[in-house]
Amino acid sequence: MSSSSNTYRITIVGAGIIGLTTACTLLKEYATNENLQLTIISEKFTPETTGDISAGYWEPYGLKTIDERILRWAGYTYNIFLSEFFSIKASCSGIMKVSSYRLYGFNGQNKDNNINNTEKPKFSKLVRHFRLLDQHELETFDHLKPTSGFVMSSIVVEVSKYLPQLLRFLSQDNRVKFIKKKIHSLIELKDQADVIINCTGLASRYLVGDQTVRPARGQVIRVYAPWIKSAYSFDTDEGVGYAIPQSDRVVLGGTFQLNDWNTKVDENDTRKILRMCAKALPALEQIHSGRVDVGLRPYRDDGVRLEHEKTIDGINVIHCYGHSGAGVTVSWGCAKDVVDIVKTLLPPNSKRQDNLPEHEQLWRLIPNFKYIILRAKI
Template sequence: MSGGTADVVVVGRGVSGLATALVLTERGHRVRVWSRDPAAATTSAVAGALWWPYRIEPEALVGDWALETLRVYEELAESPGETGVRMVAGTHGGERFSSLGPWAARLAGASEVAGGLRVTLPLIDMPVHLGWLERRLEAAGGVLEQRTVHSFEEAAAEAPVVVDCAGLGARALVPDPGMRPVRGQLVVVENPGVHEWFAEADPASSATTYFFPQPGGLVLGGTAEADDWRMDPDPRTAEAIVARCARVRPEIAGARVIAHRVGLRPSRDTGVRIDAEELPGGGLLVHNYGHGGAGVTVAWGCAEAAARLVG
């Protein structure tokens, strides 16, 4: 595909950008995806990636987006080795149906137990899943280009529709000063035999406690540090993460550390933005960004919403 031969340029190559590009491509649009970084270097690639509407607004819309995405993941989980999606049982510590939105009543097999809410949910191996999304997109005719985007007008010069899935990049591109990083730090250890996930958030703290059994190791977390742009792992934070997880499963304390990861969640003060506007020089700009800590959870629902605005 050469310049001027696309119907849509999608800006961003994380899970939201790839899902949106795939929905559009499979509906017959000629799509190019522009991104400074490959998918493996995006925030999506380091996500712990348990399906759950975490740190995302607006609450009135999130439930439907999340449930629509859940249905997709349930289908993809039939081929876990290929898609990276598995259905895994676990416990949300301290959660009760009464504290959650109406969407929680739609979770098949979920039950309240002494420690919280027990439920089987999609757990996604993000490097595998992003690779699957890229292969499926290219097989459908989409084109992936590693290209730094300096303005939406630059993209509009090559396609009549531009879709903004730039994540934190929207802070400068839109510009949208309401976009803020929420720093998340993870520790990956050799799995000492943990087969179920656990997650518990402390609303009064930036610390969370979770462990997710992934094929490449047990992912331990985490943090939710607002307005923190640091990308280097903090050793003391890592020690605290391991200690919190070991209080739930003591065998984690002695597990060998494989890796440390840091990602910046693309949070937005007023929640997810999905809308459309005319660009000053002509062309349609559709926004789909600000997914906070739940980009994986709402990816397909938001992709469908954005695609409806493209037409």
């Protein structure tokens, strides 16, 4: 521990949505600890993170199994995002509540006949307005000829807007320090922190030698399609496609290519994504271009690693990585569990009683003074 029993030195490695939600949760729980020293170290900050590329759609996705732990994290996060949508944060932070359709099967057949797609997914109990589609509703998508499907209220978080707001909130606290740097080994931080929180995603493959972490390459296209107001995910003869609206664009996807380290645009993937999406939403046939982004999801064979480790070097490390395509979906829930572990190692002072809603306790919207001054001059 630190030389002073009142000073807690906590370092977070990684500044994606997992790292920053963890930082915000720490500030809530240690609100009355004036001697908290929170350092966030990352090779990349927004808009260069993997999350900035993602569609930011809430649904447990890309995970080998969805267990009770995942459901607990996802449910907690869903409720935070939903409350933020019904708050002043929605516009600045890029939070949208959307109807979301999932369609199974194509041309009247299921690719995997062993899957019963008339059953509700495990996460159905977490969301609002979930229901299976009846035959009449399925006929609306008769050009796809799906065999079954459901609709629910989901959340889309524009990560490229959300992360800057979290950063601005964190930067207002003089206990928080940011360092842009690549960490090659946690031993570099041994004498600089009492607790290290590893939120490095795919980089954990090298930082802590976890060879079960590998890339799941994702390529998406951001297009101008203002008539699309709901999210759609659907089966086609070429794979699963999706269309997810954001504030001024629609994200079309996608790919989930395990063990593919290629971060360059693949034109074959671009054409395939456009073909798939046009099969579900024919008006997209007129779309021939858009901004194409590529990111590498941090897939882990054994699922998310969230646990405390005391290394042979005597370092207290809390790992939180391997979220695959569900980083946004489980972010606040994982942050809560990480901070609960930190509290067992570094007990905080008595928590400040606050009558604010939960999401306002986690982080507050900080005014953009440059924007305010600009408007004043207009």
